[in-house]
Each structure stands twice: as structure tokens, then as C-alpha cells.
Amino acid sequence: xxxxxxxxxxxxxxxxxxxxxxxxxxxxxxxxxxxxxxxxxxxxxxxxxxxxxxxxxxxxxxxxxxxxxxxxxxxxxxxxxxxxxxxxxxxxxxxxxxxxxxxxxxxxxxxxxxxxxxxxxxxxxxxxxxxxxxxxxxxxxxxxxxxxxxxxxxxxxxxxxxxxxxxxxxxxxxxxxxxxxxxxxxxxxx
Amino acid sequence: xxxxxxxxxxxxxxxxxxxxxxxxxxxxxxxxxxxxxxxxxxxxxxxxxxxxxxxxxxxxxxxxxxxxxxxxxxxxxxxxxxxxxxxxxxxxxxxxxxxxxxxxxxxxxxxxxxxxxxxxxxxxxxxxxxxxxxxxxxxxxxxxxxxxxxxxxxxxxxxxxxxxxxxxxxxxxxxxxxxxxxxxxxxxxx
Numbered sequence: 001x002x003x004x005x006x007x008x009x010x011x012x013x014x015x016x017x018x019x020x021x022x023x024x025x026x027x028x029x030x031x032x033x034x035x036x037x038x039x040x041x042x043x044x045x046x047x048x049x050x051x052x053x054x055x056x057x058x059x060x061x062x063x064x065x066x067x068x069x070x071x072x073x074x075x076x077x078x079x080x081x082x083x084x085x086x087x088x089x090x091x092x093x094x095x096x097x098x099x100x101x102x103x104x105x106x107x108x109x110x111x112x113x114x115x116x117x118x119x120x121x122x123x124x125x126x127x128x129x130x131x132x133x134x135x136x137x138x139x140x141x142x143x144x145x146x147x148x149x150x151x152x153x154x155x156x157x158x159x160x161x162x163x164x165x166x167x168x169x170x171x172x173x174x175x176x177x178x179x180x181x182x183x184x185x186x187x188x189x190x
Numbered sequence: 191x192x193x194x195x196x197x198x199x200x201x202x203x204x205x206x207x208x209x210x211x212x213x214x215x216x217x218x219x220x221x222x223x224x225x226x227x228x229x230x231x232x233x234x235x236x237x238x239x240x241x242x243x244x245x246x247x248x249x250x251x252x253x254x255x256x257x258x259x260x261x262x263x264x265x266x267x268x269x270x271x272x273x274x275x276x277x278x279x280x281x282x283x284x285x286x287x288x289x290x291x292x293x294x295x296x297x298x299x300x301x302x303x304x305x306x307x308x309x310x311x312x313x314x315x316x317x318x319x320x321x322x323x324x325x326x327x328x329x330x331x332x333x334x335x336x337x338x339x340x341x342x343x344x345x346x347x348x349x350x351x352x353x354x355x356x357x358x359x360x361x362x363x364x365x366x367x368x369x370x371x372x373x374x375x376x377x378x379x380x
Binding site: 005024027029030031032033035036055057058059062063069070073074075076077078080082102109110112113 | 214217218219220221222223225226248249252256257259260264265266267268270272291299300302303331332
């Protein structure tokens with residue numbers, strides 16, 4: 001998606017060869033107009049795919065996921081990274097690992113909000129090694145539902161998570177795929 | 191707001207006299223249509239108030255804050271509860287306390303995303319004792335900006351945070367104010 005790639009080139013900050021900071025528009029300050037256009041573009045890319053529900057993970061996946069759910073008139077559920085004390089119903093959980101924070105974590109979704117037999121679209125802001133998405137797929141399968149696909153804003157192609165998912169037969173759409181951040185230069189996959 | 195109160199009566203779960211669970215539509219599974227209507231109603235209540243930017247806190251404030259920013263064509267910033275390793279710029283921080291989790295925490299916003307001299311509207315899903323909102327006000331003032339007001343989905347009136355803020359001269363609007371959860375009965379302030 002050209003508008004996103006342009007914004008990444010203008011506002012993205014290459015911290016090191018693995019790390020791109022996009023917190024001025026995607027995951028701390030939110031460019032509401034751009035994120036809304038991104039949601040529309042991802043909806044176009046999954047046109048023809050039945051989707052009953054969107055699943056994302058807190059926090060920075062929520063804006064894009066919410067806009068897609070708003071446009072599609074379907075519910076959005078966000079997986080939680082901690083188990084809140086007000087959860088009384090039982091949970092579906094899966095383990096993941098954050099390379100950003102260098103620590104493992106458990107993500108959980110209340111069973112009440114993942115009915116069985118649905119097509120569930122996974123949405124997130126970043127896809128790198130694929131740990132978080134794989135954990136969300138595990139949760140969807142535990143609920144006896146199916147992953148309808150994976151809709152991503154920025155994929156770090158050089159970390160291989162997206163390609164592994166595609167090889168496993170999952171429909172992955174990323175609005176911008178970064179091939180390299182070497183030498184401080186942002187290179188997109190063409 | 192009648193639609194929200196109706197939903198709270200239909201789907202809210204009174205856990206104990208202090209705790210109302212609304213995770214089936216507001217802060218775990220998201221009713222995208224209702225949250226969008228809530229955003230529109232809050233915008234009506236702040237009509238005439240200049241607002242340059244919306245400030246919320248992760249995670250469950252994000253959907254309502256995002257929709258308000260989307261309708262108003264202004265940026266949304268969410269305060270973070272942990273300091274991510276990819277933050278390189280300096281931060282505005284304030285201390286708060288979560289009664290839900292029974293633990294103190296620090297919330298932070300990058301200085302880059304709170305320019306000075308703005309009118310900043312605080313948005314959140316819940317207002318109880320007012321700790322989180324007070325910390326957000328502290329951050330806005332550290333940035334030499336002004337709190338334009340506080341826009342809330344559900345206020346727990348019996349915990350006093352909203353009224354303390356109003357007494358301090360802050361414009362607080364809550365779409366539903368709960369006066370009591372005693373004996374498992376949800377009573378709204380009239």
C-alpha cells in the first residue's frame with residue numbers, strides 16, 4: 001500500500017537492522033486517517049473471504065482491528081497479555097515470546113468471545129517472527145474455529161514469520177513488507 | 191446514553207459491589223457499532239470545546255479514543271503502561287495505581303507526541319477512583335498543554351473520582367454513571 005510505504009519512509013526510524021520505529025503514526029501516536037485507509041485496503045484484500053470475527057492482541061493491534069470490524073459490522077476481540085482479576089469465565093491461552101521485550105508471555109481470550117465454528121481473521125500491526133500470530137492461530141483452533149487469514153500493517157519480511165505462515169497455507173496480507181533495514185536504509189519487498 | 195445503559199443492564203455482570211464486568215462489549219470483545227455511537231455522543235457533548243488531540247491509556251481506552259479521533263480528524267495518543275525497549279526519545283511519565291490489579295504502575299507518553307500549547311481531551315472506558323485520569327492530566331500539564339476535558343464510557347459514581355474531578359473544574363462527561371452495584375443490582379445515577 002503506497003500511502004503506508006510513503007509514511008514509513010517519511011516518519012519511520014530505523015533503530016538498528018532489526019528494529020523499525022513507527023510510533024509516530026501506528027503504535028503510540030495514531031494517524032486515524034491513515035489507519036482507516038489501511039483497514040479499507042485490508043478489507044479489499046480479503047474480499048470474498050467469509051469472516052465472522054476479528055481477533056487481535058493488545059495494545060497496538062487494536063486500532064486497525066477495530067476499524068476493520070467497524071467497516072465490516074462484526075465484533076472484534078483482543079487477546080490479553082495478562083490475566084485480569086475480573087475474568088471469571090474460562091480462557092483459551094497460548095504461549096508466545098516477545099523479541100522486543102525479550103520475554104515470554106501468555107496470551108488469553110475468554111471462551112465466551114470465541115464461539116466454535118467461525119471464520120476468524122487475525123489482525124495485527126506488526127508481523128516479524130510470527131510468534132504472536134501462531135499463538136493466536138492456536139487459540140482459534142482450540143475454540144474449534146478456523147483462521148480466515150492474517151491481516152498485517154507492517155511485515156518484517158527478513159524475519160521470516162510471514163513466509164512460514166504462507167508456506168503453511170495461511171492467507172497472509174501485509175500492507176508493507178520490509179525486506180531489509182541494513183545500513184539504516186528501509187528496503188521494501190517488491 | 192440510553193443505548194449504553196441498556197447494554198450494561200443486558201450484558202453487564204456484577205461481580206461484587208465494586209466490580210462490573212462489561213467485557214462482552216467494551217473491553218475484551220468490542221461491539222464496534224455501539225462504540226462508534228458512543229464516540230459520536232461524546233463528540234456531541236464536547237461540541238464547542240476546542241480539541242487538538244486525544245489522549246487515552248492502553249488497552250481498553252483505545253477503541254473509543256480511536257473512533258473519536260477518527261470522527262474529529264485529529265491524532266490519538268495512547269499512554270503506555272510499560273516502557274518499550276524501542277522508545278528512544280524522552281518521556282513524560284506519571285504514577286498511577288490499578289485497583290483492579292492491586293498494583294502501582296507508571297504510565298508514559300513520548301514527548302514527541304504531546305506538543306506544548308494544545309487542548310488535549312482525555313478518553314477512557316472506565317472512571318472509578320480517578321487515578322488514571324489524574325495521572326493523564328499530570329502528563330498533559332508536564333507537556334505545557336491543557337486538559338480539554340474527560341470523556342468516559344462508564345463512570346463508577348460511587349467511587350468518587352468523577353465528582354472530585356468536576357469539583358476541581360474539569361469538564362467530565364460519562365455516558366453511563368453507576369450509582370451502586372449493591373446486592374447485585376445495577377443502579378444508574380439519574
